[in-house]
Amino acid sequence: MLSEMIKEEYIQLGIEAADWEDAIRQSAKPLLHNGKITVEYIEKIIETTQTLGPYIVITKYVALPHAPTQYGALDLAMGITTLKTPVVSGNKTNDPVKYLFCMSAKDSETHLESMAALVNLLSDQKFYQILDTAKNPRDILNYIIEKE
Template sequence: MLSEMIKPEFIQLDVEALDWEDAIRRSAEPLLNGGKITADYIEKIIETTQTLGPYIVVTKHVALPHAPTQCGALDLAMGITTLKNPVVSGNESNDPVKYLFCMSAKDSESHLESMAELVNLLSDQRFYQILDTAEKPMDILNYIIKTE
């Protein structure tokens, strides 16, 4: 379940980022500090985005920073970062990015059910209201738990 991947300390609200690269670094920081990913994992996300373009931007205003498991994913986890000021990613139809869901999966299957839950949340306008008005990480996590 999605709520099992997300810890309150992986949720950051109103983060200031200079640009899309800084936003990725900041969104990945809690997973790095929590021992879920390596620093190489973050660099691989940035490198792949520079090479392939904004592949991590999955829908309007939403990015899902991730890299292949073998690039430094240590455990199943997801962080949620809301940006104080949205950043331009280069994905014209979905910019600017305001919400980042940094993900780490230790294999190619364990995260699939959680991803389906995330897709459902990303089609829920109430979820965006929660992201925008949350005063503390548990406001977001409680909403996710309620929807599961």
């Protein structure tokens, strides 16, 4: 379940980011500090984005920073970061990015059910309202739990 991947301490609201690269680093901080990913994992996300383009931008305003497991995904986790000022990723269709869902998965299967739940949330306009108006991380987590 998505709520099992996301902890209150992985949610950051109104973060300032200089550019898309800084936004990725900022979004990954909670997972790094909680031992869910390594620095190498963050660098691989940035390197792959530089090489392939903004593959992590999955829909309007939303990025899903992630990299292959072998580059330092230590445990199943997802962080949520909202940006105070959206950043341009280079994805003309979905820019600017305002919400980042940094993800770590130990393998290619354990996160699939959670990803389906995330897709449902991303098609829910009320979820974006919650992201925009939340006063604290608990507001977002409570909404996710309520939708499960």
